[in-house]
Amino acid sequence: MTSQRRLSLEALKTLPAAVQRPAYDPAGTTAGIVHLGVGAFHRAHQAVVLDDILAADPQWAIVGASLRRPDMRDALAAQDNLYTVAERSGEGTRLRVVGSIKSILVAPEDPEALLAAMVDPKVRIVSLTVTEKGYCHDPATGDLNPRHPDVVSDLENPHAPTSAPGLLVEALRRRKAANVVPFTVMPCDNLPANGPTVHRIMAQYAALIDPDLARFVENDVAVAGTMVDRIVPATTEADIAEIDAALGLSDAWPVVTEPFIQWVVEDRFPTGRPDFSAAGAEMVSDVEPYERMKLRMLNGSHSTLAYLGYLAGYPTVSETMADPAFERLVRQLMTEEVMPTLEMPGTDLAAYRDALIARFHNPALKHRTWQIAMDGSQKLPQRFLGTVRDRLAAGQPIDRLALGVAGWMRYVTGTDESGAAIDVRDPLAARLKALGDEAGGDPERLATAYLGVEDVFGRDLREDPAFVRPVTRALAGLFENGAAATVLTHAH
Incomplete structure (x- = not known):
């Protein structure tokens, strides 16, 4: 176990000059996005793009959510939710510290805290990287699988869901009841036609609860499809040791990736969005x-x-x-x-x-x-x-x-x-x-x-x-x- 000081807001000023750091004060941002599935890919992709945007527009920081385990929250909470991204190529490694994640919630521990974050009127986008299996659907048809164990469990207790479809629909139901405009849903997983597919899965789930809710999800909720691309291997102990040595600080869970990054986003955000294109994303009408x-x-x-x-x-x-x-x-x-x-x-x-x-x-x-x-x-x-x-x-x-x-x-x-x-x-x-x-x-x-x-x-x-x-x-x-x-x- 390293005895080095931990990465933190206070320690940012001690970083070597070659390490890129946030061009804004992470403590001065507000959360406009809740992200379900805050794993390595999200931290190397969407969170990096938003890190590039926050200096100009500090209202788009992220509340991350883990739908399964507390590991990521536990690793990052002690370092002010900062972490290092190591971009590796044949030319060497470039390090940057990312500050776009404000906090991480753990859904199974406190589903109410996550739902409260999703219902907050300041939150206008809920994005997801929950992998293909996280949508509780049948990959062969693209439809919700009503027999999926997580769906069965959520339907028995729809106000305390644990699945991605259950959380999205319950949060939207609560916003509707509170007269808060619906957030835009932004899936960032490898599903064919991920926008229409996720919209359909949500409406099918809502229909199992209440036909009026299903109509609301179908007609009043925007889903912005995306294509995301960056190769992000799992972080190893050797990666952590190498990054800690370069930082002169301890980072419990850095991510390693390639220089290449691509994000194509369907421009369907009726309640507003960050200026994704300013950070290199491509805004299109059909993704x-x-x-x-x-x-x-x-x-x-x-x-x-x-x-x-x-x-x-x-x-x-x-x-x-x-x-x-x-x-x-x-x-x-x-x-x-x-x-x-x-x-x-x-x-x-x-x-x-x-x-x-x-x-x-x-x-x-x-x-x-x-x-x-x-x-x-x-x-x-x-x-x-x-x-x-x-x-x-x-x-x-x-x-x-x-x-x-x-x-x-x-x-x-x-x-x-x-x-x-x-x-x-x-x-x-x-x-x-x-x-x-x-x-x-x-x-x-x-x-x-x-x-x-x-x-x-x-x-x-x-x-x-x-x-x-x-x-x-x-x-x-x-x-x-x-x-x-x-x-x-x-x-x-």
Whole structure:
């Protein structure tokens, strides 16, 4: 344990000159945003953009909320909610201290405190990074899952909710009752059409409570869709030690990221918003084309690298990309199978592809394949299966997409190529392992079993030989020859 002094408002003036610090007094800001899911990605992305805005407009600080655990609150409360962002590239590391988060609330400890913050008239935006699974929806359809345990629990006690949909709807109900204008909801997660999808999920949840409330959510609440992009690996003990040494102070939970950052925001904020564009965000009337481009090109490639790279024994994305066959695979995946499904007039998709490949190669990030592989059952529909359906409808081949799907199937059996256990983190992990055990390593039986999981694949794909055949063939290759050799045969 370090004996260094802790990062704090008082300690800011002692920081080395090279460390960027807030260009405003964090104590002098007011909270205009409540953010649900205050994890590493939010702290490296939206909170950084707002940190750039607060000097000119101090009314947009953030009240963060953890929906599960107190770890983040406990780590940052003792340092005035300041934390360090380390931007790493081949050229070195740049440090900045961010002060845009005023406080962090822990929903399970005190849901009333969080709801009170969301009902505060000064709060005009509630944003979210709760991951795909946090929306309690069916990824295959994009609808609320009324049987989700968190939804069932919230419906039994709707005035003390714990889920993201439950919290949003209850806070909006309270604002309506108090005659306070509704906040704008701003999802920042990787969901297809995240604005319309989250609006639909909220209205469907409200309809299970009260039809009038559902109409209010549907007609009077604005949801601003977004596309967010920045690679943020999990912070390690080695990262903390290196950052503490550079600061000359102790920071309990810094974040590490890349220099690249992108935020595309649908300009739908009837009660006002920060000047996002002043800090580099792109304001648009329709975010969906950007979102589809990112989900299919970046996230689809990332997941392909994660499953196949992990199985091939590569701990990080940059190590996976150092294998020429893997680089060829993702380049061909994007160029030949993904880019033809995207209509982006005025956007240079080839330049975007090349930038992604350069980012995946960044050796300073050490983004673990295991981390990206988490929650695959929630990610596959938007990262792979939209592209798959578009290509099948056009009668086009899907060999590399099928290999990515087969990589996920091989990974979630829970056993790697050497017979060692894989720590599969997924809401469906137990069910997927049971199906894998039952199939007993037979690729055909395994593909049939997994394609029958409607939560992921819906009902259409398991009936389509043009999908089933290449997935089964790729899965057989992974079992017979291993990931590295199978990638080599698909990257030619």
